[in-house]
Amino acid sequence: MYVPIVLVIIYSFNESKISSVWDGFSLKWYVDLFKDESMFEALLNSIVLGLSSSFAAAIIGTLGAVGSSKVELKGKGIVEYISTLPIMIPEIILGMVFMAFFSLIGLPFGMTTLIIAHTAFCIPYVFMMVKARLVGMDKSLEEAAQDLGASKVRAFFDIILPLIIPAIASGMLLSFAMSFDDVIISVFVTGVNSNTLPLKIYSQLKTGVTPKINALCTLMFFVTVLICSLSALLGREKKKQ
Numbered sequence: 001m002y003v004p005i006v007l008v009i010i011y012s013f014n015e016s017k018i019s020s021v022w023d024g025f026s027l028k029w030y031v032d033l034f035k036d037e038s039m040f041e042a043l044l045n046s047i048v049l050g051l052s053s054s055f056a057a058a059i060i061g062t063l064g065a066v067g068s069s070k071v072e073l074k075g076k077g078i079v080e081y082i083s084t085l086p087i088m089i090p091e092i093i094l095g096m097v098f099m100a101f102f103s104l105i106g107l108p109f110g111m112t113t114l115i116i117a118h119t120a121f122c123i124p125y126v127f128m129m130v131k132a133r134l135v136g137m138d139k140s141l142e143e144a145a146q147d148l149g150a151s152k153v154r155a156f157f158d159i160i161l162p163l164i165i166p167a168i169a170s171g172m173l174l175s176f177a178m179s180f181d182d183v184i185i186s187v188f189v190t191g192v193n194s195n196t197l198p199l200k201i202y203s204q205l206k207t208g209v210t211p212k213i214n215a216l217c218t219l220m221f222f223v224t225v226l227i228c229s230l231s232a233l234l235g236r237e238k239k240k241q
Contacts, residue, residue: 005221012214029215039216042200046180049111049196053118054175058168060119061126066160069134084128086121094121095188102189110191117189118179125178126171133167134160 012030016023033039068080086094098117107113137160145155183198190199201213 008214009218009221012211012218014211014214017210029211032210033212033215033219036212038195039197039200039212042195042197043216045111045194046197049114049118050176050179052115053122053179054172056115056119057122057126057175058172061123061171062130062164062168064123065127065130065134066156066164068131080131084124087124091121091182091184095185098185099188108191109189110194113189113191114186114194114196117185118182121185122175122179125174126168129167129171129174130164133164137163 011022013025013027014022015026015028064083068076068083073079094117098113098120102109102113102116141159141163142155145159146152150158181198182196183202186196186199187202190196201209204213
């Protein structure tokens, strides 16, 4: 699994334009990358899209999971099953549905439609994470808070929310990754002026992808490793405290 990643990193320093041929060490693809404003604009769009959709999905998914845990209905299982359907439906179908819906209501295609569509298929990830955490949580904690005079809202923010934050964070990270990588749904709902990084790279496949993409992937990989390392380091420091 890691061999392709290593090869991408190695060939990002390749002098040759052909990725399969090693023609000497060079940093020219990194220089070309930092000169390409459109590439970084697409990267920024993908980051904004991922953050926006994962944050919105976290709010909606958390409220849905908490509400579902407190309501007892005969059709509760069906509602929860429907809530996770976007994960099981093929993305090409979701993309066509979103495109038809946005066209029907007359909403211009662009970043707004991208955020709405990505939020819709990211909600189930947060919903399932938070729901699983709530199942294993001791309900007597909330009941004890209410017995001591706390309102339901106060009990939620003081007791429930701190306990489910790790699940919310996990759901948001997974949602961000799914949104950042998405191509199929984005193709159907994107606008002319709202290009994302996956769409940018996909469009370049028609004319040929240069090692400049390898350079971008290498930088993104090391940034990801750095963030994960810092997160693990902070986690160890908290455990020591």
